[in-house]
Amino acid sequence: MKKPIIAIAGLTACSGCQLTLLNCEEELPEIAQRFIIDYFPLGLTERLITGPIDVAIVEGAVSTPSDLEILMKLRNSSHSLVALGTCALWGGIAAMKNQESRKDLAETVYGSAADGLKTFNPQPLHRFVKIDFAITGCPPETGELLATLAALLRGTFPVFPHYPVCSECRSRENLCLLIERNEMCLGPLIQAGCNARCPAVGIGCEGCRGPVTEANVAAETELLLKKGFPMDEIVSRMQRFYPEWDYEQRS
């Protein structure tokens, strides 16, 4: 079987999705053998994207001309493009204040030097190019990344669950933080696949995997309001990883 040629790159992000790959300690030697890694600046001395590439795996949102240039180069030289992680798929943490003025945010941090920054609102990859597959999560789960790589060896993509974190949380028999402890848990709205990691250790779901399909956003918002959380707190929490919720949506 021909070894798939892959490229791994990071745009506006924390490198955590790429680190997730390097955290697959047991599998890494085999990955290095079964794939040809053509471009991966974090782990490889190769500065040029030359292609042709079978699969480009891209972490991060797009927020600068240079991000866009790398993304375009990768799209143009790759057969498939995979959005890796919440920033690449939903905008992520850096996009949480996309409703505010980018210029004001820049000035808060850099003062008058902000003028020289070339930056625009962080956006997910699909606003600019076609993506063929996505792995969500901040950080992504190693299991989902490995399942994707394994599927690539067979020339396909895996199928991931399309149900909310609550489904996994209930099957682990965790205490329900939302109903039983009145905590702000976003589990009902968020894509499963993490096996409800946070509620399992007593911490409410912070929404790092982004919206599940058919999320009943309005019902969750009403429930949280009824429990006494102010709307601005709810919005602040929900927008942490995805700024574009439709608060009226009833699936």
Add this chain to the structure above:
Amino acid sequence: MSSVLEISPLTRVEGHGRIEVHFAGTKVETVSLSLYESPRFFEALLKGKSYAEVPEIICRVCSLCSTVHRICSLHAIERAMDIQVSEQVRLYRELILYGGHIQSHALHLFCLVLPDCFNVAGLAGLADKAPQELQRWLRIKSAGNLIQETVGGRTIHPVTLIPGGMGKPVAREGLLKLKEALQRVLPETHQAYELFRPFLPNGDKLATPRYLSVRPEGASPFLGDNLTMGNGETIPADSYMNLLCERMSGTGNAKTILVKNQPATVGALARLNLGMPLTPMAAAAFEESRMLLTDADIRANNLAQAVELILTVERSLDIIEILLKADFTREEPARIVPKKGRGSTAVEAPRGLLIHSYSFDGRGICRGADIITPTVINQAAMERDLLALATHMEGADDEALTDALERLVRAYDPCISCAVHVLKI
């Protein structure tokens, strides 16, 4: 005739960086290091957020050091709100801090630096030429990650660490598993130290670093309320602004920092030179390599990190022993009544001194944030050393110069994601 050698992007470092060497004929005129990471404006993102959200947001600044960012922010928040945490919480935080150092140093030494030692490009080359070393790396790194996962609930961006307390403590069986994994890799950390010992550069020495670190208090080498320098001077961490002066770099999205108008160096080598407390095996390794590590330039930082791998595994085992004896049960986090105030604290991150400073209003809403990262502190020294090395190497071909400059940058172990977020309030 002037010309420019551009090295972009820097490879095998975290984040996006670029070096430009400007020549006049064959003479090196200037060397610039740009950290052109896409700006995410973290300090601006935090403004207006509740104190409870701050640690969960700020740990996303960087994945390699998410744990230490989270801990430093918790300390600063608790300082501002006047909260004391329990012994249990203190111990678990210390343990996961070591886990972060183990995984970060292991990643840097073996994935980013080791390919240079074997003259290969990356992982595939290591799998081919140094399979044993690669396996050893993976075992050490996975032990560090097991601490993160077991104590923090997740390997990257740990979830259990919250203001005033923590989520569920680790069950006895989890602690025993950790102990077993760490005991297994302890001898391997020593082998890692021996592996990196011979790879020190010979030839012209670069500037002797001016070190800066947290002054450790108690047995923990990475925690304390004061900062200390090579000249013996110490200042309280919360008056860091009197020590560090900031200038906006002309070439990237990061600001550079001078300490008393001089470039300062932070990180493992700084900590060892400023007398952090060591555990028995780490102390023996340091003693054996004292000359290599004390009369050195930054290129000894890789070896210093290897000594710290031993140290952090030994310290983790000590803490696990204490936790096993104490047999803690789950406790409620300290009750926090938000109050107006400011908290500034310092912690030693894998790459060196890290400072978080926040101010809150009476409702506990963040009104200002200032994050000073080790890479930002090191940048001025990196630029100084790059210029010196490029000048020493005048006449060398582009490939040799590129290779040497990249290796020098790697010795500093920059973390560029973190480095672009600095604000003076």
